[in-house]
Each structure stands twice: as structure tokens, then as C-alpha cells.
Amino acid sequence: MTFVETTIFGGITVGAFLLIVAALFVTLxxxxxYRAILGPTNQDRVLAVNVLGTNTVVILALLGAALGEPWFLDIALVYALLNFLMSIAISKFTVERGGVI
Structure with a gap:
């Protein structure tokens, strides 16, 4: 693991800044x-799961850039494709069962 050593914002490195941003995305x-578990409707839950998948892709990309590990970006790309296919499958399943209002 190698951090990016360029300094910004009064001495903080780019790698440390990217890790802070990744921690912010983990918090989000x-x-x-919460919305994925306690959403009032199924559409809220599906949207929340899709946002969680997108956040995971962003977190993996930030970690890959911060740590200088390119394989994190490969995993992020595969996870983004799986997230897209999952949202299409859930949408098709919801429409076929008549869950669309």
C-alpha cells in the first residue's frame, strides 16, 4: 500500500484526503x-439498495486511488455492472408482479 504523497490543504496528503472522503461516503x-430496511414502500427499498451499491462503487474507487492499488478499480467496475443488472432484474420482477403504481 502506497499513499499518494502530494500535499494539499495545508499539509494533508491527497491519499489522506481521499480516505477522509471515503469515510464520509461510508457514513452516508x-x-x-436505514431507508433500505425501514422504507415505507418497496420502491424506497429498491432505490436505497441501488444507492448503497453506487456508494460502494465510489468507496472502492476512492480507496483504489488513495492507496495506489489498481485492483480496487477492477472490483469497483465489476460491482457497478452487477449493481446495474440487479436494479434491472428487480425492476422487471416488480413490474411483472404488478407492484408498480
Whole structure:
């Protein structure tokens, strides 16, 4: 693991800044988990799960950039494709069962 050593904002490194932003996205994902579990409708739950997947992709990309590990970006790309396919499958399942209002 190698951090990016360029300094910004009064001495903080770019790698440390990206890790702070990734921690912020983790916090937002935990808050979105509330909506995924206790959403009043199924559409709220599906949207929350989709946002959680997108946050996961962003977190993986930030970690890959901060740590200088390119394989994090490969995992993020595969996870983004799986997240897209999952949202299409859930939407198709919801429409076929008549859950769309």
C-alpha cells in the first residue's frame, strides 16, 4: 500500500484526503441502510439498495486511488455492472408482479 504523497490543504496528503472522503461516503451509506430496511414502500427499498451499491462503487474507487492499488478499480467496475443488472432484474420482477403504481 502506497499513499499518494502530494500535499494539499495545508499539509494533508491527497491519499489522506481521499480516505477522509471515503469515510464520509461510508457514513452516508450507513444512513441509507436505514431507508433500505425501514422504507415505507418497496420502491424506497429498491432505490436505497441501488444507492448503497453506487456508494460502494465510489468507496472502492476512492480507496483504489488513495492507496495506489489498481485492483480496487477492477472490483469497483465489476460491482457497478452487477449493481446495474440487479436494479434491472428487480425492476422487471416488480413490474411483472404488478407492484408498480
Amino acid at each position: 451509506a450507513v444512513m441509507m441502510l
